[in-house]
Amino acid sequence: MLTKKRRQRHGQASPTLTDVARHAGVSRATVSRVLNDYPHVRPAVRQAVLAAKKALGYEVNYVAKSLASGKTKTIGLIVADLLNPFYAETAKVIIEVARGRGYNVILCNSDYVPGLQMEHVDLLRQRQVDGIIFGSVSYDDPDVEKLVTSGYPCMLYNRRLRSGLGHYVVVDNAYATREVTQHLIALGHRRIGFIAGPQEASTAQERLAGFNQAMEQAGLPVEPALIRQGYYKHESALRAAESLLRVSGRPTAIVAGNDQMALSVLQIAGELGIEVPQMLAVVGIDGVDIGAHYNIQLTTVGHYKQEMAALAATWMIEIIQAPERFARQAFQHIIRPTLIIRRTCGAIARPALQRRTQAS
Amino acid sequence: MLTKKRRQRHGQASPTLTDVARHAGVSRATVSRVLNDYPHVRPAVRQAVLAAKKALGYEVNYVAKSLASGKTKTIGLIVADLLNPFYAETAKVIIEVARGRGYNVILCNSDYVPGLQMEHVDLLRQRQVDGIIFGSVSYDDPDVEKLVTSGYPCMLYNRRLRSGLGHYVVVDNAYATREVTQHLIALGHRRIGFIAGPQEASTAQERLAGFNQAMEQAGLPVEPALIRQGYYKHESALRAAESLLRVSGRPTAIVAGNDQMALSVLQIAGELGIEVPQMLAVVGIDGVDIGAHYNIQLTTVGHYKQEMAALAATWMIEIIQAPERFARQAFQHIIRPTLIIRRTCGAIARPALQRRTQAS
DNA sequence: CTGAAAGCGCTTACAG
């Protein structure tokens, strides 16, 4: 009486492929073939196997299958912060695209800490995930570079490596920031503040560069005193915005390095009694959903996050399934975003009512 | 020359436990023992194994370990909608608690579709996850009930089963809704509208019941015309709120079944030119982060989601690790939430500035 | 078209 381990644990054991084979009177190899839709199986045999499977209520054990086949049909996804709507919104798309192709995703939060990210990478590799999608890679990260050049299936989205290595899908950050800055300049703003993301993020550097470009092209001075570090985090962005708004000769407009920090600026402005957009224009970047809310109406640059996430997931899976296709040629895609003009920039007197009134 | 499969794939193979054993001159069993911190191993042998591991750069293969040990150290988490901040915020806590105890989580999105949830359950079981945390179980769900009574490790949070089966951690929804409704009544409101969640959610039924209780206790009539279905979704809540606000004799206050729908009410009120809180009081339930934003300042019932998520994760793992402890006695925890008074209910003339000014 | 056999990389009683 050979008791399977499972039998010991719960009262009853799940049937295995061996059980199905016995029930159908065929070999385990044959069962495996029909279960995996191999071509050359006699219809009668196929029917018998399927009947046995149904009779026993057999379900495949993916762990065993993974060990034998060398693929887990699982991908790891590392984001900086699930509380930043940008990551929640892109994670959702990635999870759904992956699911549509039979992949599950293990979600990890690096909390904007580069060290934590590598811990997750190690763990995910131990788990034998088929690939890893990074939402928050550091601009210079020797570990990730090594991983990428080793041929390990990786996909970067949102941020990329300074070296330019690896497969990635990003937005044209300099363009995005130029767009939004030029928009403010066109509205007559001259003293424009900027709240930057952390140095180690490519997005932060590129967005700052775009801001500087727009200012210079307009012949406006870039005052260091008007540039503050917000680290893409709510708390630090609050402090950055507050100090920016408490100086004498404060800016008349602020470009936030992302929507999350733009929300922080709106928070502080409100608390300080500085009316937006009458006394201060505020713009962000990312196009997170909440920015469209009536009480927020954040002007931003967006319309790219869904595409970015879908591309990242789709091509991650392509790379996993045919790595040789991508060994020489990296998949590198840059999306051009769209300026979304809403209320906080001051360009619109009152909100449009079209959509709602028509829906009534 | 026995080429491992891995060797065929990439240029080089990862070292296995067998390699470590050979390198250290011991058996694989011994390597396994030191790697898993078994007590009775001679210190010298332990050192040798650890040295070999380091020399080879060995990392465990969790898939093999899972197959042999029968545990994957992975839990499944099914939420209704990652775009609802409540789920993003609780998912983050669950992922972090799990990580602290060595568990990874596979995140699934049921999109409020009961059928999709069962698909995910089947997939997660095939993946041999050690347990499943449900964030959005249906009030009546024979499949989940069967799963729960079969002894499969499950944890429900947020919602529970009508049968009362299973381990769960929920908030006292009736109390929560009574609190917020009584608050509105105390402020003088008599015509109060309610936007309900979907029938199949225990939270929706309990919150509606709490609303009715508060109204009845105050001797106020519950007018069916003032109760609308919002399904916990933005789009349908928009429609529900709009129809509620366009009737003649519209309510002076609206209780939304959750914060997500309260945001929808604020959206519509804004678009219709109905000022909050002067012309309409709005309250929600959940205490999502964005509700605290200056531009929103949503009165709600909260201060429970972190605890709920942490308890769900912690006890899920306890149950996984000692199922016999919970075979007779279910873990069932009900959290009493706190009323959070902010601006949208009209109780506060102008927002408090304390925190900020003190921080300056 | 199908089966016997080896193998994936671990763990775990069972001896000693």
Added chain:
DNA sequence: CTGAAAGCGCTTACAG
């Protein structure tokens, strides 16, 4: 305290 052996539940060349 340690090793030999069996086993976890699959897949995959290799024959036929």
